[in-house]
Amino acid sequence: MTSRLRVRRKARRTQTLLLTGLFLTSAVLAPVTASAAPKPIYQDPKQPVAKRVDDLLRRMSLDDKLGQMVQAERNGATPAQAARLRLGSILSGGGSSPAPNTAESWANTYDAYQRAAVDTPLGIPTIYGVDAVHGHNNVWGATVFPHNVGLGAAGDPALVQKIGRATAEEVSATGIDWDFAPCLCVVRDERWGRSYESFGEKPEDAIRNSTVINGLQGGSLNGPASVLATAKHFIGDGGTTGGDDQGNTEISEQELRAVHLPPFQEAIKRGVGSVMVSYNSWNGVKDHGNKFLITDLLKNELKFGGIVVSDWNGIDQIDGQTGFTAAEVSQSVNAGIDMFMVPHDYVKFLTLLRAELNAGRVAPSRIEDANRRILTKKFELGLFERPLTDRSYLETVGSKEHRDLARQAVRASQVVLKNDGVLPLAKKDNKIFVAGKNANDIGNQAGGWTISWQGQSGPAIPGSTVLDGIKAAVGKSSTVTYDREADGIDAGYQAAVVVVGETPYAEGAGDRPDDLSLDAEDLTTLAKVKATGVPVVAVLVSGRPLDIAKQLPQWNGFVASWLPGSEGAGVADVLFGDYKPTGKLAVSWPDSVAQEPVNAGDGKTPLFPHGFGLTYPRR
Template identity: 35%
Template sequence: MKKNIKTIFCLVSVISIFNTKVFAQSKTNIPLYKNSKMPVESRIKDLLSRMTVEEKVGQISMPLGWPMYSKSGDNVEVSETFKKSLREEYTGMLWATLRADPWTKKTLVTGLNPELAAKATNAIQKYAVENTRLGIPILLSEECPHGHMAIGTTVFPTSIGQGSTFNPELIKKMATVIAEETRLQGGHVGYGPVLDLAREPRWSRVEETYGEDHVLNSRMGEAMVQGFQGNNLKSGVNVVATLKHFAAYGAPEGGHNGGSINVGLRSLNQFYLPPFKASVKAGALSVMTAYNSIDGIPCSSNEFLLNDLLRKEWNFKGFVVSDLNSISGLKANHHIADNAAEAAALSINAGLDADLSGIGYGKALRDAIKAGKVSIKTLDTAVSRVLRIKFNMGLFENPYVNPETAKLKVRDTQKIALARQVARESIILLKNQHQTLPLSKTLKNIAVIGPNADNIYNQIGDYTAPQQEENIVTVLKGIKNKLSAETKINYVKGCGIRDTSSGNIDEAVSIAKKSDAVVIVLGGSSARDFKTEYIETGAAKIKTADKALSDMESGEGYDRSTLDLLGDQLKLLKAVVKTGKPVVLVLIKGRPLNLNWASENVPAIIDAWYPGQEGGNAIADVIFGDYNPAGRLPISVPKSVGQLPVYYNARFPEKHDYLEIDAKPLYSFGYGLSYTTFDYQNLKIEYKADKPIVNVSFDLKNSGSFDGEEVVQLYLKSKTSSVVLPSKQLKQFRRIFLKAGEQKTLNFILNKDDLEIYNNKMKWVVEPGTYQLMVSSSSDNIRLEGQFVINKNSFSVEN
């Protein structure tokens, strides 16, 4: 009897606890997963337990977002396409909902301004929460490499220009602005930074990278992640950073976008992966796979990259997303899958969580699960990684944004000023013979010539939305803003970027002869137009037989076989230089171009890459001396495509000359001039074995007559090592402002991360030996050098 009483008591207790939980839940009418006071992991587990397979698959399928709203005047609501997607596919994520460009067919008329964008995302969230069984909010991902790719946002220089600043703190400020503008309009995930090493300038996407060096890329990647994500994803102004493209995407064979990469495991670890590793350590919560394969394994089904390295070794805590259609590409492009279900299984089993396309998973993944090719456990793991972001961003509690705030704070005056500052710091002075620059503001006549002198879309690069003309300051407009009405400014386009059928070179020469100085603006363009065709991934489709050529010669899909100035640009330049007038060549472009003739014959050359919306003002600031340029090349400029690859940190043995030319680039990584001069003195190197660290100090003096900035670069090479290393490798850098005549003592600390290599045992170690330290103003201009010795076991090595 006592035993029965005890059993009854236990049953009553269990029932009481159960009833209490049920009562508490029914009283508030809130399921556990919607209770914000519960731990996130408990909420994920509860929500997963309630979901069907179809609902789970929908959570990790991300269709294109721009068809998901309908606009009529100032009214915006969800579209029938979205309702169908939610009803049939249980969609949980969208990509590029607010994107506008010729590919999406969203214009200034059919697209959304910031206020309407906020209303559109609110409508999407409201419909998803109120019209689905579980009320799960939508995770919205947006393109954000140099500004949110939406109408009315701030447009910064493209990433190659950002890399030229050598100023991570400035880039962090920029990323903070991009994140705020994205989040205020309802976006949650920002695609960027792009961390590919650009070791192939023929490749179409060089402009999207920070250049050829992994240390520079690492510091820029960390800055972007910190600026995007901040310290609180529930802040309402931060977004999740997505690292692109994992991995080794930027050096394809022949420069073909998405082509195969031939790289060994050691090179992969020593050069291509460190920017991703550093950015993951900085807290990045999303990674995008690359289109390419590495040693025969596509990145979107590479278990070593996605599970072994990213999660187990680097302790990555976020989710992995495919690039657009890269899961389907396992069948269509790489030919390693027989059908869509097999491609889906290969990807998710390798650790790829979310499908950017809506067709890579979806039905294909459901079929793979039914066939037993994917386990429910694997599916739950992927879904939980996406849900974790939604919970940690507070989307279940508040999925909405304030349209009025978006209207007021997107692209305000402070953000525009920052765009100008990033543009100024990105500008590189390549040549300044006889102090041609800065030009005097008192000149009576100035000729402004060239296809990029007054073209807003050629100035802002790929991944940019349509712009209101008054928002973009071209070079011509910047010069007009800078000078008084007393200066006569004459403008002639002269020629197109590629088109040779409608040039007016004679007219350009005529105004040059009448002027006191000439500013000629040449280069390239990533400007998409509505005539261009695009493949399913959004890359442009080249048409070589077009009679009326667009300017586009760079940007995704526009790989090149030469690096020459196209069309009649060189012809125009030669004709203008022949007038004998002082000529300033300004380059606006997305990749290194052949500057051999210009380097020999043009007195002043400025490289501005794609400088963004304030580029014209920034360039005018430099030309007329209101800003002393200090940008540095983040990628080497070759003399010929026959030299490629020509990156500065190639491994030993050092390259020998060719029959026709030497092996050196025209301009090396880290190169850039100033209107002032800097002296380096008193190098001191102190190796502290007990720390263990290497202290480096030296004096830097502005010995010229202009205030200005110097970009100090520390390079290292070891006398001997267990594996073949580069002849020199950048380790640290710093951008320093000094007034004319000012001197400062600079201090640097080299630690284990700066000194370790991936050795012959495939381990990260600091090897004993003699090291040569080079303090430089560019990779080929050593100003101070010294040595230090590391004895055996001085550094503790942990793998």
């Protein structure tokens, strides 16, 4: 050690001792010279939430209060911009992910917004939302569970609650505290492009599976890995005429209450923290501007005390024109929406809302109500005490435990609709040919809302395909041959598994108003296999029932696999009898697209009725 270094270190020690002495002296003298400023009530976690909210509201400026009502997109507002405008929330829409798309990167992004928010004078934390609708599906490496159409067929509320808990853990690992799920829509017409987001065609299907709310939110909102759940979309989106996404639901109030309202009543009983308003109209009036639905029915009659949030740019559609106006802002605020998802036009929204308030077209009490609801949930979530990511949950993202749970959900969701004895397949001494565009495509089997909004074919996520599961299931004495288009198949095979169906889509692009048929590739592949005389097991990967009545007689076995997600091996578990099928249809299967809409109790005779599903005979 050089003498110069010794001198520097001695100087540092002397400086430290002097500072310590000054600190101790001031600490001793402090009670004598001045009393410490009392902590604001809103910063005291021992105080009741309502009292904390009251205290904070008294301290907030109008800028603070208007900002709390806005939710902006991650790629539309930086942390600094969001903090400067006091924005209450940030979201990542479908496909809006940081680079690289890892759980750690998501956590870093979340923490950046949160640090900026709590560094403002009042330190009000943000709340970050995401569409984790079948697992934390925007994050690479996360567990991707079956979409709701499959979980509805599984008929296992306890399993669905476990899926909610697993999803909450993976979402919490990235810091995010608000999930825009579950969708409690009651699908009444499978031509609708969001059919796979529904648990089924009866209100009981959604009611039964609303246990996912308990899984997401846990025992209490301030508990470990608790994520604010969202019941959506309020109300009637599954009942539009013709299955038209964001269309018009032309039904009586009696039918609205009988079919579409009960799942939301159940969600409120379960303590759901937020409700998202639907894009659709009800008898010609857009839900986003309908005061009867949002305030009179949801808030007053049903006593919902949480946050009412708009859908993405939902207020734009009230007058049928592109972009929102001052009139649409005041109408939607007065209708009862509390948080406005205006991803990129948040400055315009704030300007118009202030003007409408100053003009007397929006009452101050409405601003107070919205803020009270938003702040209450932020306090209940513990965001003021624990604003940053709990990274101890990072190890849960895509964990074996969660993937095993997802595989169990895949098994339970399989619905065997036809079996002339070909199922279950033998594992030993068997020669199996596998074909079809969905046999070895994990993107297709995951569907929409997977990494990107509309989803994508190909290696979109890690996991196992149906083909992977089949290859892993057979014994050494069996062979499995695969060709997507069934080239090379001959009569020497004992069975052929042909995995057909849909490719990924989300709302809008997924509407199929005129045709629910298999595509040309599927039909060609099936015909090629059938021509060999090999027994055919058709496995349908799709977000809804398709029009297969004409092809069904040509198949020896038929399995509805829905959209199984990342664990395609669960399909093979049923095909080979490791798990006896228990799935039952939660939708009526039409005998043709012309029969839509077809639902239980409407007097029509579907190809397969709601509740139908075969199992294997005992051996």
